[in-house]
Amino acid sequence: MSAKRRTPGTVLVVDAANVVGTRPDGWWKDRAGAARRLHEQLLVGDTPHDEIVLVLEGGAKAGVRSGRDQHVRTVHAAKDGDSEIERQTAAAVAAGSRVTVITADQFLRARVEGLGAMAMSPSWLLTFLTG
Incomplete structure (x- = not known):
């Protein structure tokens, strides 16, 4: 990771299903492996947060344990990922953080923006992860 200074109080909430779904790399055959690869990229990527x-749902949860690993906190959605993303966003906004949510889901984007977060597309995140 570069020595880029991180802005205090910034949280990036990642809709893992949307991000891995943007790349036709066979993720549907190995959801756990796709989640693990995304987690590894987030650990070494250079985002200003x-x-x-990282919110995981369904079969993807088997790829990464829940909990903190450096600056990445993995959350396993109890039900659907969208509800968990909304819950994580609301908590971070309530704590005073500036929150950016990565999702391609237009309905979810509107919901998190209504909570005070900014929403960006998976391609925005991938520019930080692929250099």
Whole structure:
């Protein structure tokens, strides 16, 4: 990771299903492996955020344990990923953080923007991860 200074109080909430779904690399055959690869990229990627919250659902949860690993906190959605993303966003906004949510889901984007977060597309995140 570069020595780029991180802005205090910034949280990036990642809709893992949307991000891995943007790349036709066979993720549908190995959802756990796709989640693990995304997690590894987030660990070494250079985003300007203090914390990254990676939200996993379904079969992807088998790829990464829940909990913190450096600046990445992995959360396993109890039900659907969208509800967990909304819950994580609301908590971070309530704590005073500036929150960016990565998702391609237009309905979810509107919901998190209504909570005070900014929403960006998976391609925006991938530019940080692929250099």
